[in-house]
Amino acid sequence: MKINFNMNGKPVEIDVDPSMRFLDVVRDVLHLNGTKEGCGEGSCGACVVLMDGKSVNSCLLPVANAIGHDFVTIEGLKETKEFDILQQAFAEMGGSQCGFCTPGMIIAAYSLLKHNPYPTEAQVREEMSGNLCRCTGYQAIVEAVLKAAKKGAGLW
C-alpha cells in the first residue's frame, strides 16, 4: 500500500504493509537509526518521534496511521536551535550516560517544552515518565530540561 507523510520536513512516499510498525519504517525503510527500540511495547520511550509536534511511541504506531502527518526524528531535530540548547544542557548536567535513551529523551524534552515552556520539576518528571533511563538516576536529565527551559526562554 502506498503511504505518504512528511519526515523531517520532506514529503515521503513508501510502498509497505500498512500494519508495519512506524518504528520499523523509520529504522529499516528510511534508515534513520537515531530512533531506538528498547521494549517494542511503549514502555521505555527510546523510540519516540514527534508526530505533529507531539512525542509518540513509534513502536505502537502502525504506519497506516501515519498517513498525512508530519514527523520529526532526532535526525531532523538536530539541525534546530532548540536542539542545540537541549544538547548543551544535557552535556553540562551529565544527562546522558550509555546514550541509548538519549535521542528519545531529547525528543520528549522538546515536546514537553513546546507545550509547557516553563515547567516545574514535578511537571518534568510527570510528563517525561514514559521515557526510561537505567544509567543516570534521572536527576541530571531533569536538571538539563529545566536548564534548557531557562536558557531557551522565548524560543519554545
Added chain:
Amino acid sequence: MDKFKTSTAKVDFPEKVRGEAKFTDDISFPDMLFAKTVRSTVARGKIKKITLPKMPEGYHWFCADDIKGENVVNIIFSDWPVFAAGRVKFIGESIGIFVGKDKEILDKLASEIKIDYEEETPVYELTESYIHKAFKKGDYEAAKAKAVKVIKHTYETGYQEQAYLENQGIICYFDENDKLTLTGSMQCPFYIKRAVMRSCGLKDDEVRVIQPAVGGAFGGKEHYPSMIGSQVAVAAIALHKPVKMCFERAEDITFTTKRHPSHSEYEALIDQDNNILGLKIRVGLNGGAYKGCSGVVLSRALIASSNAYVFENLDVVGDVYMTNTTPTAAFRGFGSPQTIFAMEMFIHHVAKELGVDPLELRFKYLAKQGDVTANNGHFHDPIVLKELMEKAMKMSDYKRKLKAYSKPGCNKGIGMSIFLHGCGFTGSGESDIIHGKVKLVKDEHDHVYCYAAPVDFGQGNRTTLKKIVSNTLGLPEDQVSFEAPDTDHTPDSGPTAASRTIIIVGFLFEKCAKHLKEIWKSGERQEYVEPYVGPSYIHWDEDTMQGDAYPGYSWGVNIVEVEFNPVTYQVSVLNTWSTYDVGRVVDERIAVGQADGGLLQGLGYGYLEEMKCVDGRMRNRNLSDYIIPTFEDAPHMETAFIDNPFIYGANGAKGMGELTLVGGAPAVALAIENAIGRKISKIPANPEYLMEVMKHEN
C-alpha cells in the same frame, strides 16, 4: 583548581545525543543474515528427537552437531553449552538457531520445529548445592561460652534484572582481510574472543572483536555475549556470510542472566554487656541451571557478609544451588548487594532486640585502618567511614528526622546504610591472573592514542581514562584520543568488571603516561606498554579464602527518606543523601552520574523491582511487568565525596561503579522500617510484602 575533579566534556556525548552513534542493531552489512534461537520448552530433560520443518532455500539450522571446537561457553567455570547437547536444564536453553534473510520466515521456522523430550523432574528449591565455600575468623564455637544471648534472623533477596535499555545482540562478519570479526553489545571484548576461539576451534590470530556503542550493561553483558557470539560465529563460519542476532526485550528479560536470589541466615553471640562476640553466617544463592561465574559471586558475597564491620569471631559458609531455571550471573555489586542488605538489617535488628541505639552499635564495630578483615587480611589503608557517616547525617538532618518519624502514624521514615566495596579482582588476581596491560602510542604530530580493553557502556571511562593520560602528560585534551577496543590493536587490560577500570586500568595509564613523558621526543613516533604490578603486600588464598581479599576498598553511606501510604502500602522515595570515599574523584560530573544511577538501581532492588520465576518460567516478559524506577519514582539525590587518596590509584582514585548500588536496598528498607515500625527481612519490600508484614505483626 583541581584539574582532575573538574568535569570535562564526555567524548562520546555529541554522537550519542545526535543519534549518530552506531549501536549493534544500527550496524548492517551487505548479504547479512539474521539468526533466531530455538529454546527449550521444558525445564529438565533429554532431547529425544528434533524434527526440522521444511527449510526454504537459503535458510539453515545450526545446533550442537555443528560445533567445531568445544561445545561450552568460555566462562570462569565452563559448564554451559553453546547449544544444548542432548539434554536441557532450563526453560529457554538454546537448542539451535535458524539463520536466513527474512526475520518473519525465521520466526515461522522457529514455531514449526518439533522437539521431543524425555522430561525429568526439575529442581526449583535450594536443595542441590553445586558450589560450597567457607571461612572462619577467631573461634566462634569457643566464643559461645561467653555468650548470654543468641540472636538469629533470616533474610531474603529476589532476582534483579539489569534492564539495560539496549537489548543483547552480536554480529559476526568477515573484515577487510577476511578475518572472522565480531561486534556487538558487550562488556569484555577479550572474553568473547576467547569464547569464540574455544567453541569454534580457532587460533588467537583468527578472531577479532570490535566494540561498537553499547547501551548499558551493568554486568549483564559480561558473559552472555560470549554465548551469542559463539552461536553466530558457528553460522557465519559455515556460511561465510555476516550473521546478526539481536534480542527483543521479552527474549532478553526472560532468558539472559540476572542477579542471584539469596537466602541468608545470620546468628549473633551477645555477651552480658551487649557486645557482639561473633557472627555465624549462612548464605545460599540460587545459581540457576549452570555455574558460570557463580563461584566468584558467592566468594564476593561471603567476603562482604559482615560488611563494613569488624567482629572477632566469624563462621561463614555459603552455597550456590543448582535449580532448573535461567542461570544467574554478574550484576553490578556481584554478590555483595545480597549480603550487605542482610548485614545492615541484621545489625539494626540486633540493636532493636537488645534495646540499644542502632547507631551506637554500628559505630562500635566500624572498620578502622589496621583492623583484621573477615578473611584475616588487613585494612591497610586509611578509612574515613566515621567522617562519611557524620557528613551524611548532617546533610540529611538524620537524627532529628529519625526521632520525629519514629512516632506512630507519621508514615514517613529515614534509613541509613553504611557499606564498603572491594575494588578489582579478588586478592592478588590482578597481578597473578589478569596481567592487565595498556598501551600509549604517540604519532609524529605528538598526538597520543590510548589503547585498553575497558568498554564504555555509559560509565564514562573513555573520558576519564583519556583525562588521566592527558593530565599526566600535561597535554590539552584534544591532543589525546581514546579509541573503542578492537582486539587486533588493543592490549588485553582485562574485563570491564569488578570496579577495576579506574583503580587498575586508570592506574596503569597514569604509570604508562609517566613513562612516556620520561622518554618523550617531540616529532617522533613512540609507544609504551605498561603491565600491571599490584601492591606487593596483598596475599590471598582462594581455596581457604584467607588473606587480603582486595587490593583496595571504597566506602559509602546512603541515607534515604521515604513516605509510606497506609492505604495502598506503596512507598515513595523522597530524598537521598550519600557520601562516598572513592579515593579521589577523577571527574566530578561523571562520578555524580555513577552515584545517582547506581543508587537508583539499588533503591529499585530494595522496594520496587520484582521478578518471579514460577515452575521454571520467568513471569516477567517486558518493562511493563518488570518495573524499574521512572522519572516519577526517582528521588531528589544529593551526593558528596570525601578525599582519601589511594596510593595504587590514578591520582588517588579507587573504584566506584558497584559501590554506589550496594547501599540502596538496606537504606530504603531501613527507612520503610522506620516509617511502619515493623521489621523488613525481604526485598523487594513492595506493597504485597508490606501488606503481609503489617497484617502478620498486627
